[in-house]
Amino acid sequence: MSQPQSPNSSMASTNDQARFLAQGSRRIYINNDDKNITMELHQKKRRRRRCIKCCGCCIATILLLVVIMLVLGFTVFRVHEPSIRMNSVKIDGINYLNTSTTLQPNVNLTVSVDVSVKNRNSMSFKFNEATTSLFYDDVAIGEALTPPGTTKARRTLRMNVTVEIMVEKILRISRLGSDLKSGELPMSTYTIINGRINMLNIIKKNIEIELNCNMMVDLRNQYVRDIDCKKNVSL
DSSP states (O other): OOOOOOHHHHHHHHHHHHHHHHHHHHHHHHHHHHHHHHHHHHHHHHHHHHHHHHHHHHHHHHHHHHHHHHHHHHTTSOOOOOEEEEEEEEEETHHHHHHOSSOOTTOOOEEEEEEEEEOOSSSOEEEOOEEEEEEETTEEEEEEEEOOEEEOTTOEEEEEEEEEOOHHHHTTOTTHHHHHHHTEEEEEEEEEEEEEEEETTTEEEEEEEEEEEEEEEETTTTEEEEEEEEEEEEO
16 A cells, blocks of 8 residues: 655645746746847848848939939030031122222112021020121121021021121221222121020020121122131130
């Protein structure tokens, strides 16, 4: 027959069981904390990777935009000098100069100038009122104003300028008699155009175009020859 257990031994076993359960529960709790810490570290790493990727994408986008702007700045948005050219010059009433070595004050003389303005830019060129002056022996003998206008992108605008010669000023020039006898009158024109190139209110550039032309009026053949022009463009 088995002997009955003493109260002390039963209490000892009960305490051992309680201690074992306490240790087990403590170990489970510690394991849960480790798991939570591991998950937090993993989430932090994921967030860090996302931030790095996001920053990398932003930097790459900014660099791409900078490269695009540089390319456009050196190609499409680059401001080129507008080109100006004198196509022809015609003097109405030149026969009065050819038939006589003297010139009457009531003679009507006009100079018609055909000028082209070529815009090589990808944006329009808007110019103000242009001025064309006619000179003989460095004396201004006529002036004409051209109304404001716009030259579209990569287009050419032709302008016809008519200058009325002030005969009374020509009569005061001492070399007129000898030039009429020789049948040649050296003249020159000066044209100035002020305008602006505007691209979406981002790129604005003021431009001044000057055109100086020397020519010889052939009284015998009644036409203008030896036209030599020099332009100056200020950006």
